[in-house]
Amino acid sequence: MNRFLLVPFYEHPADRPEAWSALVEAAPSLYGVVVNPASGAGEAPDPAFAAVAGRLRAAGVPLLGYADTAYGRRPHAEVVTDLLRHRDWYGTDGAFLDQVATAPAALAHYRRIAVAARAAGAGTLVLNHGAHPDPGYEEFADLLVTFEGPWDTYRTLDLPVAAHYCHLVYAAPPGVRPVTPVHCAVPGTGAHPWGTLPHLLEPAR
Template identity: 70%
Template sequence: MPSLLVPYYEHPAERPEEWAALVAAAPRLYGVVLNPDSGPGRSADPAFAEVAGRLRAAGVRVLGYTDADYGRRPHGDVVADLLRHRDWYGADGVFLDQVPTGPDAVDRFRRIGVAARAAGARTLVFNHGAQPHAAYLPLADLLVTFEGPWDSYRELDLPPGDRYCHLVYAAPADARLTTDVQCAVPGGGAHPWGTLPHALEGTR
């Protein structure tokens, strides 16, 4: 059975049942991406801290969402977000979003990876959203090599890999993805990651 990497971008106070379902599904999860405000936010949010603690207690990786802006964000700003996720929410991993696919940025993201490990990150996920250059593979534990709608995904023949992950939205309940770590959700539009994956339907 595939493991689920779940980016769930809703506030715990507004969707307590959905967050409880994630905690209950702990054995099926690769990890949950914590994203209070397109990153850790400007100050600690007690509701996110509480649910992150419940996830960790259930044995779930908590990955702090950090935007790399395709290499345009200054290194110090990215690292500051990693540290806030660690200090405020006890995140034990990093979900680095908007990572480039081309080889020119590999050295920059190697340095970010080193900083993340030094800050205590046990799991490092790069979200490229498309197939990246092979030089990125040694830098992270998991590479997201597709993020997009089902209509696009089903037309592609993506390379297999046990360290690749596919994130698919606007997906039907019977969608079948081709990676061991994955997430297919029904939501679409500008905010698809406000819905739980089909695989967890019926757990609430």
Template identity: 75%
Template sequence: MDLLVPYYEHPTLRPAEWDALVAAAPLLYGVVLNPASGAGRAPDPAFVTVADRLRAAGVCVLGYTDTDYGRRPHADVLTDLVRHRDWYGADGAFFDQVPTAPEATAHYGRLGVAARAAGAATVVLNHGAQPHPSYAEVADLLVTFEGPWDTYRELDLPVADHYCHLVYAAPASARLSTRVKCAVPGGGAHPWGTLPHALECP
């Protein structure tokens, strides 16, 4: 199992869940670290601690960075990348809100180069839908679906080794078609405040 887990809860509020993530290290492709819709304005000691624990367990820590579909200035994105690296030791980058059209590929190519220069060994683009094939040259992994289970189960989505599906409001019996994946029970406005079924705490 290769779980890419975006878990957006504070470690002091959900310590048992973060313990479960660390314990599940062999199952994980990576964990998306998102202290404040990005790196924030100052390091958060609780996230520093969990990031250290994840890395010590061999888990790739992906720093969350919003790109606002290409509208966010390059310098602001780069600031987030460097803060994730310097404050949390992030060894990967998770770019959120990425467009699917080919016109933006060059912009994200530059961001990918910047991420690598900042020390990201793994770059993930979250399109949330099927992107133009040109993006495969930019990142290691493309999130080609993000949405609810009721929608996902009705679709016949393309599958490739570099595709990832993120599904919420999913039952424990949900089976996703990509190798790298995550299905969580949570829904509504904050679905990524729940762990994948395989890692749920008692």
């Protein structure tokens, strides 16, 4: 089974039910889907997200709870609270930490978060640096997002490639496939590019 797509899809299931159904149907190709109801878990469970999370789990899709870390500025307890809520409300079995620092000075902070995430049941831990980080982060994460940005930038770069690196590319034309084994390329642009699915998963309209 080739699970090559890590999909951050930040749309409400009530607004885009057909797109969430397309994710369920694509289950065998999904490395994971990032669950992000409210730039995190929010303050209370969202029934629509809980329902679609149940469908994805039943299809065998790994679910990664989203938590913003503000490049190390967000307190440890707030990040862990987000991850625990994702687990308890949506049944996530992994974590997607966003806006992760790249410098070695923040390693201890993120190592502590990683320990807490594993203790909370995160079988898969993804760190979204958006750029190439210090190699110390490889010690405690399963996947490092070492590029996040538009296709016009991505196509000009010669980035390192490894099995545990992931590239997230937006404003991508049809047929584009990033070079890392796990990746995602979507057509979305502007301030909210992750409100679109990869071209090959977009349901017919």
